[in-house]
Amino acid sequence: MYDVAERSGVSIATVSRVYRTPDSVRAQTRERVLEAARQLGYVPSGNARGLASRTTGVLGLCFPDMADPDAEADAEADSDADDAVMLYSDQIIRGMERAARRHGYALLIAASMEDGPESVVAKVAGRVDGFAVLARTVPTEDLEVISRRLPVVMIAGPREIDHLDHIVVANADGERELARHLIEDHGLRRLAFVGGEVESPDAEARFLGFRQACRDAGLPVPDAPDLRAEMMTQAEGARAAEALLDRAGERPEGMLFANDQMAVGALRALERRGVRVPEDIAVTGFDGIPLSRIVQPPLTTVRQPIRRLGEQAVELLVQRLGNSGAEPVSLMLPVSLIRRASCGCG
Amino acid sequence: MYDVAERSGVSIATVSRVYRTPDSVRAQTRERVLEAARQLGYVPSGNARGLASRTTGVLGLCFPDMADPDAEADAEADSDADDAVMLYSDQIIRGMERAARRHGYALLIAASMEDGPESVVAKVAGRVDGFAVLARTVPTEDLEVISRRLPVVMIAGPREIDHLDHIVVANADGERELARHLIEDHGLRRLAFVGGEVESPDAEARFLGFRQACRDAGLPVPDAPDLRAEMMTQAEGARAAEALLDRAGERPEGMLFANDQMAVGALRALERRGVRVPEDIAVTGFDGIPLSRIVQPPLTTVRQPIRRLGEQAVELLVQRLGNSGAEPVSLMLPVSLIRRASCGCG
DNA sequence: ATGAAAGCGCTAACAC
DNA sequence: GTGTTAGCGCTTTCAT
Helix, strand or coil: CHHHHHHHCCCHHHHHHHHHCHHHCCHHHHHHHHHHHHHHCCCCCHHHHHHHHCCCCEEEEEECCCCCCCHHHHHHCCCCHHHHCCCHHHHHHHHHHHHHHHCCCEEEEEECCCCCCCCHHHHHHCCCCEEEEECCCCCHHHHHHHCCCCCEEEECCCCCCCCCEEEEECHHHHHHHHHHHHHHHCCCCCEEEEECCCCCHHHHHHHHHHHHHHHHHCCCCCCCCCEECCCCCHHHHHHHHHHHHHCCCCCCCEEEECCHHHHHHHHHHHHHCCCCCCCCCEEECCECCCHHHHCCCCCEEEECCHHHHHHHHHHHHHHHHHCCCCCCCEEEECCEEECCHHHCCC | CHHHHHHHCCCHHHHHHHHHCHHHCCHHHHHHHHHHHHHHCCCCCHHHHHHHHCCCCEEEEEECCCCCCCHHHHHHCCCCHHHHCCCHHHHHHHHHHHHHHHCCCEEEEEECCCCCCCCHHHHHHCCCCEEEEECCCCCHHHHHHHCCCCCEEEECCCCCCCCCEEEEECHHHHHHHHHHHHHHHCCCCCEEEEECCCCCHHHHHHHHHHHHHHHHHCCCCCCCCCEECCCCCHHHHHHHHHHHHHCCCCCCCEEEECCHHHHHHHHHHHHHCCCCCCCCCEEECCECCCHHHHCCCCCEEEECCHHHHHHHHHHHHHHHHHCCCCCCCEEEECCEEECCHHHCCC
């Protein structure tokens, strides 16, 4: 910058102005500066600007370092499928990027690594004006500290920290509606629910919705899911389906899975066992992943607006950047029931 | 940082060490510093660190601000499809993020906006250690200046600037192999090629491959594509198919499109016209997008490894960051022919 | 419309 | 193992 100033015969202040507020510099001067910059290959240092101005023009996203949930599935599936898989985080990224772009921000993304030298979140936090965190990516303790310094919004997670903005989808509503559909519209009564870990807020909320539907319909209300899966993968879904089949007592008329992955695995397991879906048993998932349309039979599920999650995260961050004093916001995005063949529709 | 130092009774240098090289500080001292930081909500400033150390630990990506290529298609298609669409840029991002993570970098992404106050690329360039650019995102002139200061790799573009590393896929090879397959294995001889703009390096390279196959087979070698499409959308593909049908002279036995989008559009147009694929006419695409598997009949195409493009970009950047003096590298990634029903296979 | 000077919060030598 | 001291390359008052 000093070189550019010298070469164009102005002060560094003027060079700075040329880049920040071009109109505040006489056109002729401006041209001279720009030309000098070109000749010298000058690129303004974002770091220095950020340091001096205390703003970066960048928003961030931290997400978990999970292997693809489909990794195991791919082995047995067509390798083509790999390209069709759009990860949850990919869609969040896309949503955030779009919205960030609209507001003139760039997006910094980083997955939390197992054993990074410094926590990834700190790295991101130090380089952005605000950032979003996917549930269970970052130790609550770290978030607590960081969120005192800059806006943080929690996506799809519990309200771990009460002064954070946070966004979730209507998990309970969706599952309740889904179960209601099976009960009222298809007349099913013996329903089994396969959940996730207790610590997974999404899975728990879905189970809650299931319970509500049971209560509403006057059916027995279970205290806990019939089964719980650790990672909610296809393999676990398949195992769960078999376990349910082999369980003593009457076979369930419907199996509700806390996500699509498990439901897809179940579909395959049931086919191997010669159990027809939906004639013998209805199967449902949750998420609305692309795979859910392609499997046979196509999966009845609840679609959650993942990209909008990302978009809203950015909107919240931008709002808070403008008005940091406001009350913490808590958004719940609506979901939609998708009726396909696996429940007996279509 | 000064506050943390004061509160824990050490100098700022020690605070700095605690974050950079924890082992160089006595455990007891370290704990005191960390505790003070926690109490004060201290978050190290990435900007200041970057400024002082002249490195950011961030790699960048600039990509074009295109609307979804499928935007028009979505209107007529199932809105479900929207979620299944994985954009080219999404896959590049995913590939780069993965590779960057492995090397301990975060990823900064930004789409070039129409009328940003400052060029997006400058913004990115100032905040990263090196970055990748998707073809035709950034004015060559800007790149020329910036690439003098930090490593830049061009993805899927022409070698606009000769000292840049760049990566492309084997467009010509893929199209040649595809055309050879139609000619030799299916015995087709009257082939029509629908290309893109002259300025699209991908589309031109694919046409080149088509020509090679014609030459190899002793067929007439066209000087130019039978038709060119501006944006290579489904709508344009449909129009092109109809134009080809209505053209005077013998109807072609095969239509080769420069991308899958157009081929899918063509499939629909041909169906409307009552032309059977592949019985009456073979149709092929290029790219291997998810949609290509789902359409009826499934599309024969050439898959390009988009994610690997992103991964390789990061590898090149990391290499160059380690050894800036090396010769410019030019990588060509292999593609693979995918035979499906639209050419008469399977 | 332009210049001068004081930091922004950290790292990197070097000294102890 | 820890402290001291210069900057890193900008933005920001405040003058002019």
